[in-house]
Amino acid sequence: MYGSATTPANQFGSQAAVAWANGKTCTSNVYIGIIDEGYMYTHEDLTTNAGVNPGEIGGNGVDDDGNGLIDDTYGWDFANNDNTVFDGSSDDHGTHVAGTIGGKGGNGIGVAGVCWNVKLLSAKFLGSRGGTTANAIKAVDYFTDLKLRHGINIVATNNSWGGGGFSQALQDAISRANNAGILFIAAAGNNSSNNDATANYPSNYNVANVIAVASITNTGGLSSFSNYGATQVDLGAPGSDIYSTVPVSSKGKVISGYASYNGTSMATPHVTGAVALYASINTGATAATIKSALLSSVTATPSLSGKCVTGGRLNVNSF
Ligand SMILES: [Ca+2]
Ligand SMILES: [Ca+2]
Ligand SMILES: [Ca+2]
Ligand SMILES: [Ca+2]
Numbered sequence: 001m002y003g004s005a006t007t008p009a010n011q012f013g014s015q016a017a018v019a020w021a022n023g024k025t026c027t028s029n030v031y032i033g034i035i036d037e038g039y040m041y042t043h044e045d046l047t048t049n050a051g052v053n054p055g056e057i058g059g060n061g062v063d064d065d066g067n068g069l070i071d072d073t074y075g076w077d078f079a080n081n082d083n084t085v086f087d088g089s090s091d092d093h094g095t096h097v098a099g100t101i102g103g104k105g106g107n108g109i110g111v112a113g114v115c116w117n118v119k120l121l122s123a124k125f126l127g128s129r130g131g132t133t134a135n136a137i138k139a140v141d142y143f144t145d146l147k148l149r150h151g152i153n154i155v156a157t158n159n160s161w162g163g164g165g166f167s168q169a170l171q172d173a174i175s176r177a178n179n180a181g182i183l184f185i186a187a188a189g190n191n192s193s194n195n196d197a198t199a200n201y202p203s204n205y206n207v208a209n210v211i212a213v214a215s216i217t218n219t220g221g222l223s224s225f226s227n228y229g230a231t232q233v234d235l236g237a238p239g240s241d242i243y244s245t246v247p248v249s250s251k252g253k254v255i256s257g258y259a260s261y262n263g264t265s266m267a268t269p270h271v272t273g274a275v276a277l278y279a280s281i282n283t284g285a286t287a288a289t290i291k292s293a294l295l296s297s298v299t300a301t302p303s304l305s306g307k308c309v310t311g312g313r314l315n316v317n318s319f
Pocket of ligand 1: 056062063064065066067068069070071072
């Protein structure tokens, strides 16, 4: 989250803390869909930013909003087909992603996400054995439906996942999200490989709303694990040794905790948080406008030159 003018300073940080110092701390009128594991919406540093489906009354056993899902208050668990999107300490990856997007800022505890005030919603499709493409499609369409039928201001989904070959059905779902004005921000993958040569999905889907994110280190290098691609990856963002929220098992209970993770999964939510921040300031900006502003505001970075479309890294403050 550091930047050139923070203490400590790190020019290779996302510059989010510079944006905060300039008064850009987000507003809660923006929703982000997390397509991942579930996330710990009761976490001490996430609960303030836990979004709820406004059309659904929780706990009454009735599908109030008519989307076919009963009591989908915080989202839906497509992996287990139930309404508990948080199922314990195994939902650590999703919780880590959530904290980078929208850990509550300025509350004196834990971490701060790029977007201090945001509404997070969950479409869980990853479980202990991964997830299926069929459930990924349901997860993408879940948010598209919430936006189209309820007018919820969902500006982007965070997709810190990958695997499987090309799926026309998944591409069609991403296109439906595109038509609904929802950006699809995707991890480039962790195989140290070139996505132009070997396609990585979903980050390689050729739909206008897709933004593919590589990972950089705190010294500005391409992370050793990170995929890249001069035409198939858009930009870099911090993804090595990222400290964020996790659930922790302790004495038979699950409590709020923090941990450092590595991956393009961790780079991606920096971009998603930045998109949320931009959307909160530029109310009504279209997905195309947001993407264009994002990609034109990067900081040129030698390690990313020729390795991604922009040749640069996320700069939250100039975005
Ligand atoms: Ca429902
Ligand atoms: Ca209900
Ligand atoms: Ca569940
Ligand atoms: Ca905090």
